[in-house]
Amino acid sequence: MPVLRQITTCTEPSTVVIERRVRTRDRSVDYRLEVCRRHRWLASNWTGRRSAEGSGGRCGTVMDYRPYAQIVQSHADLWLRPLAANGPEDHDGDLAAALRAGFEFLTAHREPTGVAIALEHAARITEAIAAGALPLVEGQAQVLAALSAAETLDAGARGA
Template sequence: MPVLRQIATCTAPSTLVVVRRSRRKERDVDYRVEVCARHRWLAEEGWGKSLTGEGAGGRCGTVVDYRDYDQVVQSHSDLWLRPLATHGPEDHGGDVALALAAAVEFLVGARAGREAGGVPAALGHAARVAEALAAGVLGVEEGQAQVLAALSAAETVAVADRGA
């Protein structure tokens, strides 16, 4: 099931696309990133440098991610969670819920005396869903879909907060 991610708040139409072809039989594409010329650097930072104009025309900053749950979680961690909140699953024995809870704690502490904001709230929700998933409260497919949706929402809010 593809996951929609938004890595920029730019409303310009995309002119460049990164398409990472999959080496797995069950899917043709790992992800597709669309950016405008001004935000080309977003696609080049972590998504790959094989930009093409082929198939462009969506909205700048849109990512459609077809990878497996663990790969998408790792991508979130590598590309924005760790730089933002210094925590990733690998710091917590691979436990996504613990990593997200630690990231929330870090962000709330970093914003001491100010309103915590939407990113910690969205990450907190993702942490609670990941915890329910690990405890078997949610089915695997449904739980993973909810974790990824919450992470995507948190990433979108983080992008808006930093004005990217």
């Protein structure tokens, strides 16, 4: 199941496409990122074939086809750690603890923003999955949706 991520709030059409192809039985693409000329610097952390072929979608759109754990790791590496100075590996792999630490970092000296609230919500969902209160697949989809919303809200707050 692909996951839509939006890493900018830019409404310009994309001019650059970064697509990472893989050779696995269940999928042929890991992800496809589209950015406009002004935001092409965001693509520096994404590896894959770069082209203008097939561009024209909205800037900042990522269609992510990777498994749950890889998408979460991508959020942690490319977004959560730069934003909140921590990731799951700082909490013995505990995603909920990392998300809570991010929430606490973002709210330490100010009122919660939409980004912080979405992180805290993702932490609660992760805990519900671990407790068996939510089915695994449905819960994971909710975690990814909350992380995607947080990432998009952060992009808007940063003016990206």
